[in-house]
Amino acid sequence: MTMRTELTILGSIPEATERSKNDMKFSTELGQWVLTPIGIWPLQSNFVARIFSSSLVIVCTFLICFLLVPCGLHTFIDEKDPRLKMKMIGPLSFCLMAITKYVFLVVRKNRIRNCLRHVNVDWCRVNRPDDRDIMLESAKIGRFVASLCAAFMYGGGFFYHTIMPISAGSFVTPDNMTMRILTYSVYDPLFSAQSSPSYEIVFIIQWFSGFVMYSITIGSCTLAAVFVLHACGQLKIIMARLDAFVDSQKVQNVLENKMAEIIELHLRALGFIMQVEDILNEVCLIEFIGCTLNICFLGYYFMTEFERADTIATITYCVLLVSFTFNIFIFCCIGEMLTQQGKKVGFTAYMVKWYKLPAKNARNLILLIAMSNYPRSITAGKMAELSYNSFCSVHILLNYLHCVKNSNGLFESFKNSRIIIFS
Template sequence: MCPGTVSMHDRSYTRVNCQLKNVHYENDIHYTLQLCKWLLKPIGVWPLVNNRASKLEQLVSIVLMTTCFSSLLFIVLPSFHHIFFVEKNTHIKVKLLGPVGFCFSSTIKYCCLGLKGPFFERCIQHVRKDWKTVHDPNYRTIMLKYATVSRKLITVCAAFLYSGGMSYHTVVQFLSKDRRGKNYTYRPLAYPSPDSILDTQSSPTYEIVFFLHCFAAMIMYSVTTVAYSLAAIFVTHICGQIQIQIARLHDLVKSKEREGGERDPLSVIVHDHVEILRFSKNAEEALREICLAEIVESTIIMCLLEYYCMVEWRNNDAIAIMTYFTLLISFTFNIFIFCYIGELLSEQCRQIGINSYKIEWYNLPAKNAYDLILLISISQYPPRLTAGKIIDLSLNTFSSVAKTSLIYLNLLRTVTDW
């Protein structure tokens, strides 16, 4: 018979279908996924990763995705045509290459988010299940701690990206030194526009195009922040689960954890460790293309932003310098965190093997002590977060990206005769 109640000291947990259930799991899931949900809904991707979406939400999602994708193409197509077939000045080409390249990369990542919807849904369902079944208040505290870490990282990423990005699209276009120094009648736009089709200098065409550019910019920054937030949520969740298994290993020797006396604690550890490895594989499969796009994008954009900062420093344009420097910090921070969470994932998964040896295993029954060899062996081959199954995301990768951007910077200075 399945017991109908839980102990009197903990009324936050109850048994449902013979399984302990966290009655606060809805609030916990909302806390974990809230920021990601806020970002996914406006770009129409949330129903693709949420199996609970209604028919109306799915219809709205199709409309939003069509609108967002069209807005990105409204920038990418005329801009590439202008850069490769119209513009002859090398300096202007280089100045346009950064923002247009970022828009193109965001379009690719947006397509990846849509195509990888089922994989993200599988990962989110796994997160929901873990929150629903966590039964120990100490374990729930560990998970909340790592959920808080992911929220803070997402907030910092979004703050830098949106502030620097929107400053480029608005403040720099009107208040940079080039605009202040001369009496321009030409009204500025962040991207080349199809002048052969539209007269973008007349009203209200100019205002409409300017608004579309800003709207597309918000989509770009949302897509980038979403990619980052999904990676942060999944990896920090895995880290929380790893810490729970380590706590169980330490309790194993003290014989304090018996899962209600129904299951052998070591079998629970092994089972949950396998679930962690399966979740890690699903997360890596969902994120690998986006991570590859981030690596390539960050290497090129960091190089261009460094170049822009040097050029504006020579021009003594404080507003442009501040904007480009903020964006440089943002992209550097983003790729650093991508690489850091990849390093963190591998390091945390190794900790299970290390702690399996550190506990007082010699006080365990011989059979259980031998079983720990399995955990130690598996931990020697931790899961990794990769960029397209080509590059392992680690701190060494971040160092390589930073060095490569500087190499490209020197090459760019030579090409442009700066």
């Protein structure tokens, strides 16, 4: 039996085993939990599943618009107090971020399905214990990142949509009208939300709308973490194959078959990274810029509420501030990990004992090293790579100082601040 027949042919799709199904579930389970309720997770391609998924998309879009439209009309038409108007611009920007990301994810659902199939095929093709261990390690990191993101975002959302309005209670206006606090104000000419049961209905709908928006943010972060960490695992497998390349028997056809397998694995990993980049680059741009703006707003809200000694509001804004900062960091962190792993492939190829190989086989490593000098990465709108440098370029502290200096108005703070988004 030749070495070629012993190798797994990359163009074929082996039968899924119970182990591969469990591994695939372990890798993508959290993403499925978050994305299925909002209609993004690709379901089986049958009529009932398509109708169900489309219905979820319609419901989720309605819920986001239920926040965005009435609150936007109230903020820019009905509200006269500049301080209260400023306080609603931040939540409105988050709504706009959420619906924009949601549209991109819905439109690219088929591409997400293709990436999931790619991941599933990689799990089915694992036939070496060491390779499976590498992939499981990457999957564990992806689950950990997704869990942290969900904990921060759902925690901040619970404070903002539940604890804050309940703890605020009600107040009496100068016109002797009792007003109850809603998370998002509504435009009175559309409907009144102060009398019962209108208040309770609006409060519940806004709560579910918040759940949808935070699920969109968590879902995009989870997709990025799962796909990018899976790609990093594939690159680690390539490096493991390179380490064992020279140790194989010095038979010409064996070396050629091993090199062919390494090249095919590398090309497959690069193709997968390109698919992920094509799906997520606009989402990453919206997330990166939107979270930066929301951090600015939250810094302002945090300072003003702190001066008013509102403990619940201060804690809520502090949690949300950490959540948005963490979101930016996660996208930049996984982008940095992918870039570094791509460079390590070339470094590993150079560090093997290539000088012990026949000249013909040693030359085959040159192209691999050259390709690794320009590794694929995740970008924000194809304008900047997501990396630690990009994260450090967001001058959060400088923006906070301007917010404190100009606490009477955030517009003036934005005009004078210098927020460098991209390096």
